Amino acid sequence: MKVVYFVVAILAVTSSVVSAYDPSPLQDFCVAVKEIDGVFVNGKFCKDPKLVKAEDFFEHVDPANTNNPLGSQVTPVFVDQLPGLNTLGIALARIDFAPKGLNPPHTHPRATEILIVLEGTLYVGFVSSNQDGNRLFTKVLNKGDVFVFPIGLIHFQLNVGYGNAVAIAGLSSQNPGTIIIANALLKATPPISGEVLTKAFQIDQNTLDYLLKQSWYDNN
Known part of the structure; x- marks a missing residue:
């Protein structure tokens, strides 16, 4: 059984x-x-x-x-x-x-x-x-x-x-x-909270601000 x-x-x-x-x-x-x-x-x-x-x-x-x-x-x-x-x-x-x-x-x-x-x-x-x-x-x-x-x-x-x-x-x-990792995290609409991203990547707000300003091209 x-x-x-x-x-x-x-x-x-x-x-x-x-x-x-x-x-x-x-x-x-x-x-x-x-x-x-x-x-x-x-x-x-x-x-x-x-x-x-x-x-x-x-x-x-x-x-x-x-x-x-x-x-x-x-x-x-x-x-x-x-x-x-x-x-x-x-x-x-x-x-x-x-x-x-x-x-x-x-x-x-x-x-x-x-x-x-x-x-x-x-x-x-x-x-x-x-x-x-x-x-x-x-x-x-x-x-x-x-x-x-x-x-x-x-x-x-x-x-x-x-x-x-x-x-x-x-x-x-x-x-x-297709989910492009950088684009999904840094180009989300509406944006993901800065507190979430700085803690997730262990970076400061200035570094995050720099990343958010990049183009993050979608090649798909």
Whole structure:
């Protein structure tokens, strides 16, 4: 009997974990449309299947302009850019880097990310949770190398080569979300209390005032 209870407990836990991710589709496709017309699935309305075209599953991604303070630019291909992704549980992004360009520390609250380098050399890494001691895992990647960033963990990519770099990120959600750590803390609307930030970072108000005046560019 104890074995039965144990199995039931495991099934309950795993089913709750699975429900936290994008649900599996029960139809061939559910192309997202903005109009309020059709079935509402995963936060989007479904286009009438009889009106679906090949273009609904197609998107062209050009190289991005990296002339910005970070020297990088992320071009997302999420459900908002590619309606055919709706209910399929995947997305991707192209990341362009100028020399020394940085995709700053950020998280994807709803997705694991797998990155492949198409050109250049990247120094990449992620930090584990408090539970695991905030350990830093890093690797230098060259063309053809692949690296995985677990769901929800803070991670980054830095171009350490002498030329431009390009990478493609695959994500395990049609809408993974992105939280850039510095921007979220220092550009929140309305602002986070200075008392909170000075105590959190163990800095004085003058240092905080200096940080708050910076541009904190959003490359997504």
